[in-house]
Amino acid sequence: MTMRKIAGAALALLSLAALPAIAxxxxxxxxxxxxxxxxxxxxDGNSxxxxxxxxxxxxxEYLYQALLAYKAGKRKNPIMMAQVEKLSPADLGDLAAYFASQKGLYQKR
Known part of the structure; x- marks a missing residue:
């Protein structure tokens, strides 16, 4: 294996490790x-x-990341920020899992 391939493989592994994992x-x-x-x-999440x-x-994953962003203040919405303020990552994961499991507006489940 060439040094270039080794460096590329190492970079790919580091990139994966840097991704935030969903709870x-x-x-x-x-x-x-x-x-x-x-x-x-x-x-059911369909307002x-x-x-x-x-x-x-x-x-x-989208829902979980959005909730994390509200909690961290990266997404600005006073209502949502107050709602998630005291929730743990596990709470956010549970909420994301529940709403993801519901039928969406354009889905046939």
Whole structure:
């Protein structure tokens, strides 16, 4: 193996290690934790109001990363920031898993 291939392989492995891993969420636990979310997003994440995003059926990783971003202040929304402020990464993972398991607006499940 040439040095270039070795360096490339090492760089690829380091890149994978730097990716944030999703906390493996439990949809059943997430459903229990989601009652406060239902006020805006609806019980299954499909808000009837156009003022709030429909999150049902979204990708779990996307939802988890979005929640982390609200918690870290990278996404700016005072309501969401206050909602996730005291939640743990496991809580966020459970919520992401629950809403990802729901039928989305354009999905046939």
């Amino acid at each position: 493996a969420g439990d949809p059943a636990v997430g459903k229990e934790k989601s009652t406060v979310c239902a006020a805006c997003h609806g019980p 009837p109001s156009p003022e709030f995003p429909r999150i049902g059926g979204q990708y779990e």
